[in-house]
Amino acid sequence: MDTRELNLELYRKLYLARRAEEKIREHYGENEMKTPMHMSMGEEAIAVGVCHALKAEDQVFGTYRSHAIYLAKTLNTDDFFAEMYGKDIALLKGKGGSMHMCAPDHGFMGTSAIVASAIPVAVGASFANRQRGNGKLVAVFFGDGAVDEGAFWESLNVACLMKLPIILVCEDNGLAVHTPTSKRRGYTSISGVVAEFNCNVLEENTTDVEVIYKLTHKAIDLIKTTGMPCFMHLRYYRYLEHVGVNEDFDAGYRSRYEFEEWYKRDPVKLQREKLLHRYSIKEDEVTRIEKEIDSQIEKSVIVAKQAPFAECSELYRGVFA
């Protein structure tokens, strides 16, 4: 794929993730999406950059903040909104909601709303892939709060010990709910500590999706050539409150100024400008793509709103195989 096409593709995914969440913000006040929203806004470059570098059959695991990852991996806005509205047409029929998205057919293998709890599951999935020789790679996403948990260090140790084909993606927004890293860490650098393990460590502070995409390819190559897992430490800024669809710059724990500094290099805006200026794509074409995505999202929302809920008997289905 040429660079122009690649950057268009990356933009499509960024725009899809951003607009889907803007749609959630638009409709959330109607109280029909009865599920706590942990919004991805601000982290889209990480979700899209990493997922786009993976093959379709590769597997990802996420957290309660996985809208962008889900959409980047599946592009499936129909199932996304059907699950937000908890409708029968969704794969999970409303049993998961925003925090527990799952789409195994697309390699989106599930999430956990208990911080760090999906990391060991991803490590085990990676072990199974190696045992079965299917060539699938696993990427597991988690926030910097997860690094406070024992499960992260246990999993990192196991992945390094067993030399598993896995990318550990730390999406670092500097906050665990509202508590900054400075109040949670007895050490200076995550990457520095992780580098003591037998793994590859990549670090980046960018909102440029193309940079993250290329870095992920580097991670994949490193895993293949060194036979060791890869830890990616990527920074971003969480635009909205920890849970909910609103801003919270008046809450006192952070400032609007911080946001404004990051927003100058907003991943979606940045990529759009790259398309127009670096790749000389006409604004008309960009707008056409955006309209296409907007109407896809609009349609998914309408379909989800109109769909019925599952029969009550659905409650009991699927506990055991």
Added chain:
Amino acid sequence: MTRKISYCEALNEAMAQEMGRDSSVFVYGIGVPDHKRVFGSTAGLVEKFGPERCFDTPLCEDSMTGFGLGAAINGMRPIHVHIRVDFLLLAMNQLANMVSSYRYVSGGKLSVPMVIRAVIGRGWGQGFQHSKSMYSVFAHIPGLKVVLPTTPRDAKGLLISAIRDDNPVLFIEHRWLYWQEAEVPAEPFTIPLGEANTLLEGTDVTVVATSWMNVEALKAAEILSRRGVSVEIVDPRTIAPLNDNLIISSVEKTGLCIVADNDWLHCGFSAEVAARVSEKCFGKLRQPVYRIGFASTPCPTVRNLENEFYPSAITIIRAIEKMLRLGPTDLSKEEFYSHEKRFKGPF
């Protein structure tokens, strides 16, 4: 072909045969391939199947449980072994938050064919952190199956069923049962999960017993039979999901029910059995259900207090006598089990 083997050999044989039959089965856990081989239950597996399918782990029970879950949803059949159930408590997050619900929130797309073996039981002053049973806590959580094999035949047939089951199964083994010997088929066979077993037929009183308490109940029944008391012993074997048909039909027949559980009483499995029997046999019960279990204390180390902590055949005998309004049997010449006299069966 049937021959006499121990409970421990039965566990070992079940794993070896399933690993031979299905390359997706693997066994792992702390100490699994070391020289002691989890009381011998994993003997020979690493030699036969190699270190990729039989391996030791770092000391991280929680993450290695999540590891098993991840392997299971990707088509493997992990067997995770814990030499004490107490260590498995470090994995409660993975059990209660992840393993139990993964299938439910995958829209049925993913299943979790995973076995977690954990050893329970008392011994040489094991104390309060090496003696718990905990199975009622696991059984409380929807999505987990919980199996308590009693006989060597159960150990093999239920373990093979557990390995082949597409759901997470906690397989709880009492250490003292490891030594008992009985006839077990040499070829692979299954005992369906969720099927109770009448260990002894009788007419006067039903004793619902779990795990080691079945041995104590059999001893009690043998002693009381000499006084003409006919005890029926029902072993549920699978406590989650619980199929109570055999328990209910037995209590309907005898009208009396004692639950002898290898665990604490409060909020325990014995309470579940008592509730079900009370609901379903209300008109036929001649007396309230009576429960026997551990003292409501941590388990002490010193032997005299430990003996006070654990119920035994004597506890069961006294409970039955009271229920049947019989005077106390003279037990001064009876021989009971103790750690010094290892139980060898037979069943």
